[in-house]
Amino acid sequence: MTKPLIEISGFKELEKKIKSLANDKVKNREVVKILNQVANPTVKAAKNLAPVSRKHHVQKRKGQRFGTVISPGTGRRSIGKKTMRRSRNPMVIVSPRSTRRADGWYLRRFVIRGTKKIKSNPFIDKAYEQTKGGVTKDAEQKVSKYIQKQINGLSK
Structure with a gap:
């Protein structure tokens, strides 16, 4: 019988530790x-590409008597990041959000999708396309650096 050239010791323990992580x-x-951190350039690009109204307008929802005055730039201010907590894998989404500071409902409902009278404006997709190459490279580098840090910690 021939002897193996390389013998690895402690591999099973390392495998168990990685699986526990x-x-x-x-x-x-x-x-x-x-x-x-990686999503920040996409948020910035989406805010730059978002359409802005020329003047103040009133938005009335069902059951409202007077409505709400919406100032120009409200949709732009509403664009942000959201962490998806219930997903199996860690995930961050860039989209218009509804907060006290800014309501992105109109942007999500009508501007991105479009209607019969309004042409759709998929500015979030354009922002993602502009920053896609940098985002994936940056995320890949940072995740590999984190994994290497964890492996170094396990080997001690």
């Missing part, structure tokens, strides 16, 4: 931090 909340938290 798979469901770790700390790992998910770190990856979400990385994704939030």
